[in-house]
Amino acid sequence: MDFKLEVAKKISEQVDMELEKVLDLIEIPPQSNMGDYAFPCFQLAKIMRKPPHMIAKELAEKFVGDNILEKAEAAGGYLNFFINKAEYMKYTINDVLEKGMNYGKQAGNEDKTVLVEFSSPNIAKPFHVGHMFNTVIGSAIEKVFRHLGYNTQRLNHIGDYGTQFGKLISAYKRWGNEEVINKDPINELLKIYVRFHEEAEKDSSLEKEGRMYFRQLEDNDSEAVAIWQKFKDLSLREFKELYRVLNIEFDSYNGESFYSDKMPEIIEMLYAKELLVESEGARIVDLSEFNLPPCLVIKSDGATIYVTRDLAAALYRKRAYDFYKNIYVVGGTQALHFKQVFSIMKLLGYDWADDCVHVGTALVKFADKKLSTRKGDVIFAKDVIEEAEEKTLEVIESKNPNLANKELVAKQVGIGAIIYTFLKNSRVRDVVFSWEESLSFEGESGPYVQYSYVRGNSILNKAGDYNKDPDLSVLTSEDEFNLVKLLGSIDDVLREAAERFEPFVVTRYATDLAKAYNKFYNSHHILNAEEKVKDARLALTRAVCVVLKISLGILGMETPESM
Numbered sequence: 001m002d003f004k005l006e007v008a009k010k011i012s013e014q015v016d017m018e019l020e021k022v023l024d025l026i027e028i029p030p031q032s033n034m035g036d037y038a039f040p041c042f043q044l045a046k047i048m049r050k051p052p053h054m055i056a057k058e059l060a061e062k063f064v065g066d067n068i069l070e071k072a073e074a075a076g077g078y079l080n081f082f083i084n085k086a087e088y089m090k091y092t093i094n095d096v097l098e099k100g101m102n103y104g105k106q107a108g109n110e111d112k113t114v115l116v117e118f119s120s121p122n123i124a125k126p127f128h129v130g131h132m133f134n135t136v137i138g139s140a141i142e143k144v145f146r147h148l149g150y151n152t153q154r155l156n157h158i159g160d161y162g163t164q165f166g167k168l169i170s171a172y173k174r175w176g177n178e179e180v181i182n183k184d185p186i187n188e189l190l191k192i193y194v195r196f197h198e199e200a201e202k203d204s205s206l207e208k209e210g211r212m213y214f215r216q217l218e219d220n221d222s223e224a225v226a227i228w229q230k231f232k233d234l235s236l237r238e239f240k241e242l243y244r245v246l247n248i249e250f251d252s253y254n255g256e257s258f259y260s261d262k263m264p265e266i267i268e269m270l271y272a273k274e275l276l277v278e279s280e281g282a283r284i285v286d287l288s289e290f291n292l293p294p295c296l297v298i299k300s301d302g303a304t305i306y307v308t309r310d311l312a313a314a315l316y317r318k319r320a321y322d323f324y325k326n327i328y329v330v331g332g333t334q335a336l337h338f339k340q341v342f343s344i345m346k347l348l349g350y351d352w353a354d355d356c357v358h359v360g361t362a363l364v365k366f367a368d369k370k371l372s373t374r375k376g377d378v379i380f381a382k383d384v385i386e387e388a389e390e391k392t393l394e395v396i397e398s399k400n401p402n403l404a405n406k407e408l409v410a411k412q413v414g415i416g417a418i419i420y421t422f423l424k425n426s427r428v429r430d431v432v433f434s435w436e437e438s439l440s441f442e443g444e445s446g447p448y449v450q451y452s453y454v455r456g457n458s459i460l461n462k463a464g465d466y467n468k469d470p471d472l473s474v475l476t477s478e479d480e481f482n483l484v485k486l487l488g489s490i491d492d493v494l495r496e497a498a499e500r501f502e503p504f505v506v507t508r509y510a511t512d513l514a515k516a517y518n519k520f521y522n523s524h525h526i527l528n529a530e531e532k533v534k535d536a537r538l539a540l541t542r543a544v545c546v547v548l549k550i551s552l553g554i555l556g557m558e559t560p561e562s563m
């Protein structure tokens, strides 16, 4: 049962306002003595032409309590609702325990397809922490939508096409050493790519050569294609290894090259609608009606670009998936690019362009270094992961040297610590990474939340067999009620996270739940309580563990059994 919905129903029965609207207005009061839900009457005041406090008073008088909502009180312009605590606790705990990992799953969205594109690294370029940040955010966003019952697809729009591959082919033919490259592909390919740029500064014929190889690639020349395919295979091998470590999977790896043969159709459409304007030999689309700068679509040498492939990709996705939402989780610096792409689709008459969303991500900073792929001073995701595992192992060695499966736990906790750090704040805020903060077992950190789960889990293990039908009416303390209220708010949390495309809403929720559980644990006996109370508190503990596991799972974090 959705208690908030019950409140909304009660209100909309009495007044002339749609249920949806009422639901939207309902707030959670800042203090528990102000009730569990509050309805502000200010908007009604405008409709009913009465002061808000009078409306609140009248509604409170008409209110009849039941086993869901005990009472309603007017307080200024607000109508405060108090839920029937005992019923609420019983209902919510049983709901979690019955549904298990499906708790909070919504029905009714299954025929809406939500595409979430994320990660999208460029082949032959390092997968740096910035990509990892983006990957972790995108994956969490997809999981939020999945838990809300949408039919989701995880897309990786690999950067595997463009003039730079002509340069790389040239560099490879000049200085590539197969054996060295096979050992450490991305590093070595990056090295020869950097060398290409250095030498091209001295010898301008290199640029020409690069362009020639790209042309060969576009013309399907078998040698050029084979070399490019090798870059791609080697790079994907490395990327997939990282995804494996992070437990990340994709439904599609269709990258830019996949759309290269789908560009002519889009270009034809643009010509047919007379949207392509000539400008110094190149072809651009005027976007002044959207208040955007013109968008280059075809270069003066006839070559297509990144934008051209994104136009083709958007149309392909609509046709292939008939999406409800097409979400691009991509660095915030590409905001203009996506505005231009979506606007051009609108000019082509595709109103579904409004269902395309660019979800921007910020940067990851270490100390005072900004990450860039240009010079080669990048921080590789795999190095960060390795360091996290090592450092976590050290912590475990000192705190709990006899722990079984130390390596596995170090991996779960180390990676969890990074993920938590990435998902702790809004995705538009730069992450300033510090090991000390990430790996702390206290405060707002991944290890802290995981440890709270472990704590609950170990109590359950100690308890062994449990009463399947405990009397939950013995849970009467404020700490217990607060905990259950958190369990019951998962729907709201997921909805907010989805609406804002913000996984941190879930991170904050998991942290609040962990904190509330620790507070409960520190001030109440569980195993030592008298039988009936023990049974009820164990049921509550089981429910908390389930919901912690669900929320950490959405974030992409594992839950170790012990640590």
Ligand code: ARG
Binding pocket: 117, 120, 121, 122, 157, 158, 159, 310, 313, 328, 330
């Ligand atoms: N490969 C690009 C990069 O690393 C990101 C691709 C974003 N996706 C897209 N559909 N354009 O910058």
